[in-house]
């Protein structure tokens with residue numbers, strides 16, 4: 578699996594004809610599946626979990642929705658099960674029922690864990706959320722080792738490396754199927770830029786790279802569609818607003834948690850992209866994944882998803898001066914957060 582993972586990363590830099598010219602063989606890709614998938618939400622009774630479950634229950638792409646939490650799952654499932662959509666809803670509560678929740682899942686979405694309060698950083702959540710993600714991923718490795726795993730729980734910069742280590746230990750690690758969810762950063766970038774340039778948000782697309790915390794969130798305004806023609810000062814202000822957007826919500830909620838509704842929307846869209854990819858469509862998303870695009874072992878960038886998971890890493894492209902500075906500035910924090918996650922599993 579490890580050598581597969583290295584080849585996958587190498588192949589991520591090459592297009593199919595370069596792969597052929599180099600005499601390399603692409604990794605075996607999974608066949609697309611026509612079956613509507615079974616999707617699990619772990620942390621389904623929470624602030625994100627509930628609206629996410631609602632959006633997935635309403636999705637025509639999902640076959641079964643498996644809801645899991647340590648408390649309150651049955652009520653959420655009973656409520657959702659009255660909605661007249663074909664998605665079958667099941668629920669499981671407590672660690673002894675986790676296996677029931679995970680069996681047969683194609684995609685596992687994890688928003689389990691505590692959210693920030695004003696004055697906290699995402700890293701302040703590490704002490705509680707690291708072990709939650711570790712234990713849930715250990716169960717994924719046991720009960721649905723083939724599933725794609727999308728991690729929302731913060732600090733994402735560390736929880737994704739934690740999940741990778743857990744899967745490596747279990748011998749089930751496939752880096753193409755482990756995705757840190759950074760789509761909310763993209764939605765925010767699209768929205769704030771749309772407001773700034775007077776365009777419809779639906780027509781705006783801004784790649785966001787790096788990680789998911791403060792300065793590690795790096796929106797690439799210079800690569801946005803349509804072109805963003807603003808002063809350097811305005812570009813800096815917009816970049817900082819996107820980087821601080823999570824904190825903006827934490828402050829506004831004044832002790833009652835962090836972004837839940839926008840996150841649920843972002844996660845539902847992301848989950849649908851994963852499902853479309855599983856079914857054979859090529860979909861491009863920004864996600865925080867194991868990567869060799871930079872010298873950081875995990876990095877968020879645009880990736881092309883297909884039936885096997887991440888099938889191509891899109892190039893980072895040319896940076897503006899502001900972005901080049903931002904890229905240098907994010908490296909040490911992101912590297913530290915990645916190492917903290919790895920050490921938690923290796924030394925913990």
Ligand SMILES: NC(=O)c1ccc[n+]([C@@H]2O[C@H](COP(=O)([O-])OP(=O)(O)OC[C@H]3O[C@@H](n4cnc5c(N)ncnc54)[C@H](O)[C@@H]3O)[C@@H](O)[C@H]2O)c1
Nearest residue numbers: 620622623624625646647688689690691692729730731840
């Ligand atoms: N990636 C992102 O962009 C992003 C955005 C917003 C929030 N988040 C993060 O998502 C996480 C959840 O946020 P929230 O607002 O939904 O919090 P919440 O407290 O409202 O909900 C969390 C849920 O997780 C459950 N839970 C706790 N331990 C569990 C376990 N071992 N197994 C299963 N479920 C468990 C809780 O019972 C609760 O229902 C936080 O860590 C938050 O920082 C990430």
Ligand SMILES: O=C(O)C[C@H](O)C(=O)O
Nearest residue numbers: 693699731823824835836
């Ligand atoms: O800011 C937070 O703590 C939650 C989330 O990471 C966000 O970006 O909204």
